Amino acid sequence: xxxxxxxxxxxxxxxxxxxKIECRSLDFQATTMFWYRQFPKQSLMLMATSNEGSKATYExxxxxxxxxxxxxxxxxxxxTVTSAHPEDSSFYICSASGPxxxxxxxxxxxxxxxxx
Amino acid sequence: QQQVKQSPxxxxxxxxxISIINxxxxxxxxxxxxxxxxxxxxxxxxLIAIRPDVSEKKEGRFTISFxxxxxxxxxxxxxxxxxxxATYFCAATDGTSGSRLTFGEGTQLTVNP
Numbered sequence: 001x002x003x004x005x006x007x008x009x010x011x012x013x014x015x016x017x018x019x020k021i022e023c024r025s026l027d028f029q030a031t032t033m034f035w036y037r038q039f040p041k042q043s044l045m046l047m048a049t050s051n052e053g054s055k056a057t058y059e060x061x062x063x064x065x066x067x068x069x070x071x072x073x074x075x076x077x078x079x080t081v082t083s084a085h086p087e088d089s090s091f092y093i094c095s096a097s098g099p100x101x102x103x104x105x106x107x108x109x110x111x112x113x114x115x116x
Numbered sequence: 117q118q119q120v121k122q123s124p125x126x127x128x129x130x131x132x133x134i135s136i137i138n139x140x141x142x143x144x145x146x147x148x149x150x151x152x153x154x155x156x157x158x159x160x161x162x163l164i165a166i167r168p169d170v171s172e173k174k175e176g177r178f179t180i181s182f183x184x185x186x187x188x189x190x191x192x193x194x195x196x197x198x199x200x201x202a203t204y205f206c207a208a209t210d211g212t213s214g215s216r217l218t219f220g221e222g223t224q225l226t227v228n229p
Contacts, residue, residue, distance in 0.1 A: 006159070032215065043205060043219045044160070093159045097215040104150070105215050107159035 002028045004096050006108030013084055014116055021079045021111045023094030029074035030096035034105070035067075038091045050077045084115040120208050122220025129227050135193040137223045139206035142187065146208040150217070151180065151191045154203045163204070164191070196227045 003026040013019050023033055031052050036044040048069050049057045056069035066088075068080040077096075081088050093110040121140045129135045139149075147168055152160035166173045166180040166189065173180045179192040193200055206220040 004159075034216065041222075041224070043222050046216070049216060091157075095159075104148075104162060104165065105217060107152075107161065110157070110159040112157070 002026075002096070002106045004030075004094065004106045004108040006094055006111055008111055009109055010112040010114075012114045012116060015085055016083055018080055018082045019084055019113060021081075021092055021094075021113075023077045023079070023096070023108050025075045025096045025106075028096075030077075031074060032097045033071060033077040034095045035069060035077075035079050036093045036095065038093060038110075040091075044093060047079075081113065084113070086115045089113055089115045120206060120218050120220045122206050122223060124223060125221065126224040127226070129196045129225065131196065131198060131227055131229050133196050133227075135191075135196045135200065135225055135227070137191045137204055137206070137225070138188065139190065139208075139220050140186075140188045141208050141218075143208070143210065143218075144187070145210040146218075148209050149180070149182065149189050150207050151178075152205045152207065152219075154205065154222075160205060193225075196225075198227045198229050201225055201227050 005024045005026050007022045033050040035047045037047050038044050046059050047062045050069050050071040052071045052074050058064050071077040091110050091112050095105045095107045123138050150165035151163045153163045154160040164175050164178045166182050168184050171182050177194045182189045204223045207217040209217045
């Protein structure tokens, strides 16, 4: 199946700094990518939908200025957590629509963010 | 109407037994129902998926049963193995949402040796 790579897999940062997480589709072009947040023992919460070449669509309650999403190419979307605080510590996961537009989603391995 | 309800929250099964996880949905526009398996610290991986035109799909030890009239679907894991211990999520989407999935709450499966 299609491969989605996420980097870094884990990151620790100080409160007030910004952190960038990359999501790449390795062997296909993804016009749409999704960013999720997952707390321990909970389900995936959709944060935003990222479309190549246009502004991301954020879910209700997600701060656009806090979680900056850029989808500059058909294989790369980035999530930047700006001015991170301890409450932003979480597991962030990206996914991409598969090349056959069947509704199938391929997920990255996730990025564990810990804000001290 | 966008919710997908999943049960049970946790499940313990003996090796060789059958694990059954159930999901129910409200949105009749949903037309794609995948199941994902997630191990700790990893992203979800697609396990098996079904569309409403069939009532059952089987892939190896994994079977999805789909009841369109009841708006329910379930995952059956036959001959459950300790390596199947993971969190399982059902999900649903419709053809107009560009793969925007609605996830169930998840089921933590433990298969005892």
